[in-house]
Amino acid sequence: MEYVIKGYEPADALRYFEEISAIPRGSKNEQAVAQYVYDFAKDLGLEARIDTTYWNVVVKKPASPGCEDKPAVMIQGHLDMVCEKNAGTAHDFEKDPLDLYIEDGLLKARGTTLGADNGQAVAYMMALLARNDLVHPPLECVFTSMEEIGLLGALQVDTSDLHSKYMLNVDCGPEGTVFVSCAGGLLQDISKKVRWEKAGGDTVSLQVRGLLGGHSAAMIDHEMGNSIKVMGRILHGIQKQMEVHIVSLSGGSKMNAIPRESDAVITVPAGQGDKAIEIASHIAATAKAELAASDGGLYLQCEKAGATERQMSLADSRQIIEFIFLVKNGVYTMSMEMPGLVVCSSNLGVATTDDTGVQLTDFIRSSDPTIRDHLDDEIRSLAQLLDIEIAPADPMPGWKYEAESPLRQLFMKLYKEQTGKEMVAVATHGGLECGILKDKMPDLDIIAFGPTADGAHTPDESLDLASFERTWNLILATLKALAEQ
Ligand SMILES: [Zn+2]
Incomplete structure (x- = not known):
């Protein structure tokens, strides 16, 4: 494809962001992007499964050499995006690629939502799967569907063959904050x-x-x-x-x-x-x-x-x-x-x-x-x-704050080492997929974070590219530390 952003390194996360931006992926329309991610993993020779009802995708990547006995780490984000456009924008969310451009260090899409929520996570995961020069424990990448319309994909994800001890959800910015709890x-x-x-x-x-x-x-x-x-x-x-x-x-x-x-x-x-x-x-x-x-x-x-x-x-x-x-x-x-x-x-x-x-x-x-x-x-x-x-009703599980979280402590320490600043721990009264995964895998030690992005769910949505890069480096440092500890 013709890239808008030139000069990519071979497995640059932003390159994958651009690739998935060419695939329409509004909620309930994840089939094509799910298939794309699944084929991508299969082409890399990785173990992957795709759910052809709900279009969740799970990909496992073995640890880097010497780290095979370390506890597995789940990286998680959602495939779907909110489709909003400005009046007068002739964009068809069923078939048109997003029209990306960069302005003042911010990535945007002309007249529409950008889908950094949560394309950022999908792009990071694809880069992690593609790169062979990283140090990391076994990885379990979980790509979910229909997050934006009630966390529906996450509810259906089969976790029976997943073994992660840690989970990194990459759906919660801005940079400098780490989420520690959400409501159900x-x-x-x-x-x-x-x-x-x-x-x-x-x-x-x-x-x-x-x-x-x-x-x-x-x-x-x-x-x-x-x-x-x-x-x-x-x-x-x-x-x-x-x-x-x-x-x-x-x-x-x-x-x-x-x-x-x-x-x-x-x-x-x-x-x-x-x-x-x-x-x-x-x-x-x-x-x-x-x-x-x-x-x-x-x-x-x-x-x-x-x-x-x-x-x-x-x-x-x-x-x-x-x-x-x-x-x-x-x-x-x-x-x-x-x-x-x-x-x-x-x-x-x-x-x-x-x-x-x-x-x-x-x-x-x-x-x-x-x-x-x-x-x-x-x-x-x-x-x-x-x-x-x-009427009788099934609750949507929340994620209760846990005072003891080795993953959170490590992540906050690495952030401070990288930036010199203290990371702020925040809890949200909103719903996150973390609650559902915590319910399915109660022993998971979870953090949720993301790069700085503004205007989610509106046509003004933008992604701060410098923050995207720093967050990528923080993810790599975290995985390396988990592999070496
Ligand atoms: Zn999101």
């Missing part, structure tokens, strides 16, 4: 079947607006208002003073986003509409004042509406309102080991109404499985009291 998740599908009856009384429509929202991992401890919870508080407040029937209730759109807006239509006894509006307005103003420092744009649009056909029974309405009012939301527990880290949280992200009744989605995140299960149990118990159903 548990999605609660909550539903309440209702009895409909003929509507009566005054109809009131309520719209919670003006909240900022945000990602339910990164922003959960920023005291953002949750529009569905605000609506629950308002409806509960009205209900304390009069009978409330729900006609409809909705809010939010994604399980992993804090909901910004929520709508409800209710009926109250004839002649009580104005009073309901007064109560609602008062509660909204109170909530707005409480959120002044973090999310103070909150406002309520509230008015009497025309008569509706049907309403939910009083008992059903009450149970739904009390559930939304009482259900735990936001930060549940904080870490005492990693200051500022949220261990467990929940986000009531979505509410919808259909002919059967009301559906809610609550997403629990936790790095600690027993705390996660405890919160899940609390919410299920509340639901049961209120005759509300929560």
Whole structure:
């Protein structure tokens, strides 16, 4: 192929980055890139397997001479990328190669995401497989699929023939940080079947607006208002003073986003509409004042509406309102080991109404499985009291912080030797593939890191090439140290 970046050494990691950038690889479209990596490994004479359902690839490389008895090391990253492009960019993510270019030491793709997340890991692994002049223990390279749409490939990876003691996940920048923990998740599908009856009384429509929202991992401890919870508080407040029937209730759109807006239509006894509006307005103003420092744009649009056909029974309405009012939301527990880290949280992200009744989605995140299960149990118990159903669900495992990690200590020491700077250990409340692999191989000693890259998941994504090179050298130094210790 014609390389954009000239002057490659034979097994330069960046060369492989360029090669895979020519292969479309959005999530669920990994077949071609998986096959490419598999063929590449086979051509090198290495042991490799490809999963032709999920398109994960595993490649094993024997240790460099004399290091055969050292514990194996897994290197891990994902094959898929997020496909985003600027309006007006005529790029077909199903068939066009990325249009790479370099600007001020940054690698970018014209008008689209670059896929450094996580092409960087794929490129490093290909270079490790190709080079025969390195010192390293046995290597197990794990290339996963569909990471960006829920870590789906990692969940399916067969680890039964893997023996690694250490794992290097290369999906977490910037340079200078090492990840030590991540959250797992548990999605609660909550539903309440209702009895409909003929509507009566005054109809009131309520719209919670003006909240900022945000990602339910990164922003959960920023005291953002949750529009569905605000609506629950308002409806509960009205209900304390009069009978409330729900006609409809909705809010939010994604399980992993804090909901910004929520709508409800209710009926109250004839002649009580104005009073309901007064109560609602008062509660909204109170909530707005409480959120002044973090999310103070909150406002309520509230008015009497025309008569509706049907309403939910009083008992059903009450149970739904009390559930939304009482259900735990936001930060549940904080870490005492990693200051500022949220261990467990929940986000009531979505509410919808259909002919059967009301559906809610609550997403629990936790790095600690027993705390996660405890919160899940609390919410299920509340639901049961209120005759509300929560579907059985499989949790997504997290990766709990371990104070003792020889790999992390070595990695941080080598970074300091290379740069003179202290590496910062960080934990994320987001989800990483590390949690799933740790669950499958509990004895793994894991670190997650990556070069400096900006704007992931946007067309402004860029990869700092000097950082890419330094991170490569850090990987080589780490493997060499593990082979020689
Ligand atoms: Zn990624």
